[in-house]
Amino acid sequence: MAHEQTNGEDEALPESAGKRSYSVPAAEKALDILEYMAGQPHALTLTEIAAALRRSVHELYRVIQTLEARGYLYRRADSDRYRLSLKLFExxxxxxxxxxxxxxxxxxxxxxxxxxxxxxxxxxxxxxxxxxxxxxxxxxxxxxxxxxxxxxxxxxxxxxxxxxxxxxxxxxxxxxxxxxxxxxxxxxxxxxxxxxxxxxxxxxxxxxxxxxxxxxxxxxxxxxxxxxxxxxxxxxxxxxxxxxxxxxxxxxxxxxxxxxxxxxxxxxxxxxxxxxxxxxx
Incomplete structure (x- = not known):
């Protein structure tokens, strides 16, 4: 997966079959998290999610915060464990x-x-x-x-x-x-x-x-x-x-x-x- 750009711009990947594709690291991280969490029966900590996705906690921290703020992930007030909400279903x-x-x-x-x-x-x-x-x-x-x-x-x-x-x-x-x-x-x-x-x-x-x-x-x-x-x-x-x-x-x-x-x-x-x-x- 492509590394995040310091200037915040999308990274162009090599052209393939006449099509030009782009990597959007933050979006890819968010989708990786959602797709992974959709198959998990139990709530997970940020550390557990990062380990499963082979990323650092630092890489995923702000993405998970955003997903939580937008209602895609949720956790109890007294817990550090996240679950996928039903927002995608809704x-x-x-x-x-x-x-x-x-x-x-x-x-x-x-x-x-x-x-x-x-x-x-x-x-x-x-x-x-x-x-x-x-x-x-x-x-x-x-x-x-x-x-x-x-x-x-x-x-x-x-x-x-x-x-x-x-x-x-x-x-x-x-x-x-x-x-x-x-x-x-x-x-x-x-x-x-x-x-x-x-x-x-x-x-x-x-x-x-x-x-x-x-x-x-x-x-x-x-x-x-x-x-x-x-x-x-x-x-x-x-x-x-x-x-x-x-x-x-x-x-x-x-x-x-x-x-x-x-x-x-x-x-x-x-x-x-x-x-x-x-x-x-």
Whole structure:
């Protein structure tokens, strides 16, 4: 990484492939910190962050102060340990497309949860991960739910595989390439392909959770006004004595909720059925 310039100006790097690139040391340090902290489960001191990034405390001190002042990092008043805040997540939700999706889905999900007596969540594809952008808890005292902002390997979630299955060929090819590079076994690759084919034929997935025993995921696609799949609405069905609504009935409710969210986004009913049941590319 380039050294910081004493005159504060950007440093031009050698031209490559006809393009001129520049190094902005302070920005690079800030991004290094944010990207590193995004994967840390525990709060860290400045010294620990500097050691992990192979930089000196002096190099990062003012950058971390700025990130804290702007709300990207936070720490308790009595602590010297930093955590990543949810500000990046909040900024992402201010994007018109994500905000429109959230506004369209939230009231539908809030109506679905008490009727189904189950939690539900909405996920979008972020690279090769399923990102949880909305979460509504079950009204029952005992519930299973996922954390807002959590990310999961797309192939290990019903939400991710539903989006994958109904996406364009180019998106599926990119995700297939990532799975291959990630060293997935032939059995795993075959399982994802088989699930995707079943989703394209049926239009949704009902699948035992790969993460939690006893939970059955009911996942339905969300389409936009162009007929593109943009998200998946998932009900992690957890059977219990207090839950009086059957799995089959919750499946019907989830499908209707998915159609309603898609309608709110401008997708026509006939178009939704065509895209969910017949899409191949």
């Amino acid at each position: 900024l992402a939700h201010q994007m018109p497309s994500v905000r429109q999706l959230s506004d369209s889905a939230l009231p539908v999900m809030q109506a679905l949860s008490p009727v189904a007596q189950q939690s539900c969540h909405l996920a979008v594809l972020s690279g090769h991960e399923a990102l949880i952008v909305l979460q509504v808890d079950s009204p029952l005292p005992m519930r299973y739910s996922v954390m807002l902002g959590a990310k999961f390997d797309f192939a290990e979630t019903s939400s991710g595989v539903v989006i994958y299955a109904l996406s364009k060929d180019t998106v599926r090819e990119q995700l297939d390439a990532w799975l291959a590079q990630d060293g997935r076994s032939p059995e795993e690759l075959a399982s994802v392909a088989s699930r995707a084919a079943a989703i394209r034929a049926r239009g949704y997935e009902v699948q035992p959770s790969l993460a939690v025993s006893g939970v059955t995921n009911i996942s339905v696609p969300i389409f936009d006004h162009l007929g593109h799949v943009v998200a998946a609405l998932t009900v992690p069905y957890m059977p219990q004595r207090a839950a009086k609504v059957s799995l089959e009935r919750v499946r019907e409710l989830a499908l209707e909720a998915g159609r309603q969210v898609s309608t709110n986004l401008g997708a026509g009913a006939q178009r939704q059925d065509e895209m969910a049941g017949k899409r191949r590319g």
